[in-house]
Amino acid sequence: MNSNILSLDKISKKYGEKTVLKPLTLDIASGECITVFGPNGAGKSTLLKLLSQQTKPSSGAILYKGSKIKDLKEAYRAKLGVISHQPFLYEGLSAFENLQFYASLYGVDNPARRASELLTRVEMNKRMHDPVRTYSRGMLQRTSIARALLQNPEIIFLDEPYTGLDRHASHVLTGILKEQIEQKTTILLVTHDLSLGYSLASRLLIMSKGEMAYWGEKTVADSDFEGFYLSMVDNG
Numbered sequence: 001m002n003s004n005i006l007s008l009d010k011i012s013k014k015y016g017e018k019t020v021l022k023p024l025t026l027d028i029a030s031g032e033c034i035t036v037f038g039p040n041g042a043g044k045s046t047l048l049k050l051l052s053q054q055t056k057p058s059s060g061a062i063l064y065k066g067s068k069i070k071d072l073k074e075a076y077r078a079k080l081g082v083i084s085h086q087p088f089l090y091e092g093l094s095a096f097e098n099l100q101f102y103a104s105l106y107g108v109d110n111p112a113r114r115a116s117e118l119l120t121r122v123e124m125n126k127r128m129h130d131p132v133r134t135y136s137r138g139m140l141q142r143t144s145i146a147r148a149l150l151q152n153p154e155i156i157f158l159d160e161p162y163t164g165l166d167r168h169a170s171h172v173l174t175g176i177l178k179e180q181i182e183q184k185t186t187i188l189l190v191t192h193d194l195s196l197g198y199s200l201a202s203r204l205l206i207m208s209k210g211e212m213a214y215w216g217e218k219t220v221a222d223s224d225f226e227g228f229y230l231s232m233v234d235n236g
Helices: 044-051 095-105 111-121 137-148 167-182 194-200 222-235
Strands: 004-015 018-029 033-037 059-064 080-083 155-159 186-190 203-208 211-216
Touching: 004 044, 018 044, 018 059, 018 186, 018 211, 033 044, 033 194, 044 155, 044 186, 080 137, 095 111, 095 137, 111 137, 137 167, 167 186, 167 194, 186 194, 194 222, 203 222, 211 222
Parallel strands: 033 186, 033 203, 080 155, 155 186
Antiparallel strands: 004 018, 004 059, 203 211
């Protein structure tokens, strides 16, 4: 039985004449935590946008459990939790109102209870009834994390989720990620934090200049990973 939850078949992305992602093929098994590393401009964020259907590939196909995601549409999106540079929150609503709204869209049982539970988990309970427009970057990010978990997603995509988080909030996020890994949620994490990303990963994807420089298991000790990463990027 094929245990792959996502399969990428020669997907690429061009903007005009500029190729930002060269044809990429790989399989991701259900329950894996894949950390994606690479310098700025390597194609990491583009990859996550393709996987989360925020943009369409120029060529190739993305499959969810063997079916093309372009054919699944909302049925696929309902399986996803996405944390990116965009908070996907309505500024005129409070965090609680935002989460209650999204929970209703997803058909979550008792949206109010679920919203309150998750905002407490990300330690936003004291400000959850204030308008989102009054939040700091870190508070927006914490609320976005809660939003991404509303429907107990099967897959979570995270694009630099630690941006704007203070040390304590970062600790909270790491705890949530470890919980999701234990629950066998499939995770794709884009991060510049080599140590943290390496420690969480079950497999690694290193990208450079729009293509795959390394894809596979963790083969070096944590303390040696920076040197390994730099050698992959330099050779990319």
